[in-house]
Amino acid sequence: MSSSQVPKPGLALALLPIVLTFGVLGIQLFVFGNFTPHVPLIIGIALTALLGRRLGLRWQEMEAGMLHVVSIGLPAVGILMLVGMITGVWIASGTVPTLIYYGLELLSPQMFLAAATLLCAVVSVSLGTSWGTVGTVGLALMGIGAGFDIPAYWSAGAIVSGAFFGDKVSPLSDTTNLAPAVTGVNLFDHIRNLMPTTVPAMLVALVVYLVAGHGLAGDQAASLERIASITQGLAQNFDISVLSLLPVLVVIGLALLRMPALPVLFVGVLLGAVTAFLLQDEGLQGLFGFAFSGYAIETGVAEIDGLLNRGGLQSMTWVITLLLIALSFGGILERTGCMHAIIAAIVSRVKRFVGLQSSAIASSMSTNLIAGDPYLSITLTGRMFGPVYRGKGYSLLNLSRATEEGGTLISPLIPWNAGGAVVITSLGLSIGDGSMGDLLYIPLAFACWLSPLIGVFYAWMGWFSPRASEAEKAQWQADGEAIMEIDEGAVDGALKASGSTAAG
Numbered sequence: 001m002s003s004s005q006v007p008k009p010g011l012a013l014a015l016l017p018i019v020l021t022f023g024v025l026g027i028q029l030f031v032f033g034n035f036t037p038h039v040p041l042i043i044g045i046a047l048t049a050l051l052g053r054r055l056g057l058r059w060q061e062m063e064a065g066m067l068h069v070v071s072i073g074l075p076a077v078g079i080l081m082l083v084g085m086i087t088g089v090w091i092a093s094g095t096v097p098t099l100i101y102y103g104l105e106l107l108s109p110q111m112f113l114a115a116a117t118l119l120c121a122v123v124s125v126s127l128g129t130s131w132g133t134v135g136t137v138g139l140a141l142m143g144i145g146a147g148f149d150i151p152a153y154w155s156a157g158a159i160v161s162g163a164f165f166g167d168k169v170s171p172l173s174d175t176t177n178l179a180p181a182v183t184g185v186n187l188f189d190h191i192r193n194l195m196p197t198t199v200p201a202m203l204v205a206l207v208v209y210l211v212a213g214h215g216l217a218g219d220q221a222a223s224l225e226r227i228a229s230i231t232q233g234l235a236q237n238f239d240i241s242v243l244s245l246l247p248v249l250v251v252i253g254l255a256l257l258r259m260p261a262l263p264v265l266f267v268g269v270l271l272g273a274v275t276a277f278l279l280q281d282e283g284l285q286g287l288f289g290f291a292f293s294g295y296a297i298e299t300g301v302a303e304i305d306g307l308l309n310r311g312g313l314q315s316m317t318w319v320i321t322l323l324l325i326a327l328s329f330g331g332i333l334e335r336t337g338c339m340h341a342i343i344a345a346i347v348s349r350v351k352r353f354v355g356l357q358s359s360a361i362a363s364s365m366s367t368n369l370i371a372g373d374p375y376l377s378i379t380l381t382g383r384m385f386g387p388v389y390r391g392k393g394y395s396l397l398n399l400s401r402a403t404e405e406g407g408t409l410i411s412p413l414i415p416w417n418a419g420g421a422v423v424i425t426s427l428g429l430s431i432g433d434g435s436m437g438d439l440l441y442i443p444l445a446f447a448c449w450l451s452p453l454i455g456v457f458y459a460w461m462g463w464f465s466p467r468a469s470e471a472e473k474a475q476w477q478a479d480g481e482a483i484m485e486i487d488e489g490a491v492d493g494a495l496k497a498s499g500s501t502a503a504g
Contacts, residue, residue: 009055014341017047018333018370025416037416041325041372045332052336065335066328072375073327075174075262076131076418080316080323082265083135083426088290088311089272090136094244094280097234097308099140100147104227109148109216113209116141116155117162117447121202124166127255128173130412130419132265133163135426136248142427143307147230150216156427157444160412161205164419165447168408169194175374175408182382183400184475193397194404196464197454198447205446226303233301239279247271310428319421326372326418333371334380342366343384353394357459360385360399361452364406373418374411378403390476395466398459405452413442413449 021044028040045066052062090096107115119141124133138159145155167173169191180190234240251268255261269291276282276290294312299305333339343363350356360381367377381403389399411419423429429438443449458464468476 008337009341011345014338017051020047038325041329045329048332062332062335066331069331070327077320078262079131080320081313084313084316085269085291087135088294089269091295091308092282092290093272093275094238095247096140097238098240098244100143101231101234101240103144104147104231110213112148113158113213114206116158120159120162121166124163125170128170129261130163130167131422146303147227153438153440156441158209160445161447164409164412165202179378179400179403182379183396185396185400190400193401197451201447201450208446230303233299233304237299319425322421323418330371330373330376339380347388354459358456360402361406364403365410368410368417369414372416374407378407393468395468405455409448409451
């Protein structure tokens with residue numbers, strides 16, 4: 001039986017493998033206190049495959065569905081590999097230590113959280129990748145926050161807010177290109193339409209971080225002593241120099257010239273290696289080791305050792321394997337019709353625009369939660385909800401914004417999602433001791449979860465919820481059913497059109 005002839009599962013049947021998978025995940029997480037979602041997701045793939053067989057699908061068809069979605073995520077795997085390499089090499093080159101050193105000298109504990117958010121936003125807009133921002137500048141900012149004795153989860157929340165805000169509005173980002181491509185709207189119209197929700201969320205986050213920064217600033221004498229210990233330790237073990245910042249400046253410059261992310265990040269690895277060789281007297285053999293297995297140092301200062309002993313290609317193995325498994329799970333859920341059945345059930349119950357917009361955001365968030373993949377959450381929601389928006393006469397700009405708010409921004413807040421896994425691994429958050437206290441960064445990433453809430457409020461009030469223009473309606477008529485039947489190739493084309501393939 002071909003995939004097009006397979007009967008669609010009912011809602012209860014479509015939910016069954018998902019509910020069972022979350023049950024296994026809950027046992028792993030809350031009973032055993034072990035945050036390793038890989039095996040539960042593999043069990044989920046097996047459960048979904050059994051459902052597919054019941055529906056008449058051959059294994060080869062389900063495998064093709066998994067491989068297709070995995071192929072879409074391969075550029076993200078490349079990003080992860082390079083982020084791991086660049087982290088290890090940039091520590092060895094003195095780039096990350098220099099950023100920490102100057103940050104501790106120039107910033108104050110009271111201003112740190114707001115400044116970290118703004119810095120990550122600027123870098124992410126420039127690079128078009130939240131993942132790259134978190135793994136490089138974000139790591140340095142975690143060190144500065146540790147020097148100020150600010151809890152890691154507060155620092156991580158501020159970093160995530162800035163990095164994913166920048167990713168959402170950057171024309172270089174793949175998800176920012178994917179959302180309008182799938183829904184059929186203009187890229188820059190899409191970015192302009194993001195501003196009414198994104199800017200207020202960011203402003204509220206900055207106010208909260210400013211207030212929190214003053215509250216978190218503790219004993220000034222103790223902080224100064226701690227900062228002095230860290231800066232002295234860095235100066236004794238690295239050549240702290242403005243020249244060490246060259247890799248960062250070149251990478252941002254190339255990104256501003258709209259160069260693709262993978263080559264740009266690889267240039268960052270090479271420049272970091274050259275800087276480490278010339279300024280830090282590192283040998284070629286050591287540089288290969290830093291790129292593969294990460295940097296290692298014993299300074300005698302616990303804060304420095306805890307922060308700088310990291311990076312390397314191997315450090316991303318946990319995230320890469322999780323990403324591949326999550327993509328496979330999402331692919332088999334789509335091929336068996338489970339995701340379509342669930343979203344179709346939601347769409348059929350929508351009556352008013354506020355319900356439509358809320359459902360689109362919730363569907364994108366739910367796909368992120370279930371499949372662990374922001375690409376699938378944007379693509380599926382854009383496909384399924386497009387005809388409903390057209391039928392009600394609302395601009396598809398509303399839909400493209402909803403997919404970004406539930407897709408791009410919620411991704412880092414789900415620990416087993418690709419975005420959440422990158423944040424946890426890159427920032428060195430402690431989640432394996434059973435307490436998982438560092439996961440408090442999730443509610444503290446205010447800009448990420450406030451934006452969807454503001455979007456729902458606008459839909460309820462009828463604000464910033466444009467009706468379809470005459471030009472847009474004419475385009476729908478010209479396209480006929482083309483947008484309704486967007487095939488899987490549209491996703492690949494959108495990623496290529498982004499010019500960056502920058503993950504997250």
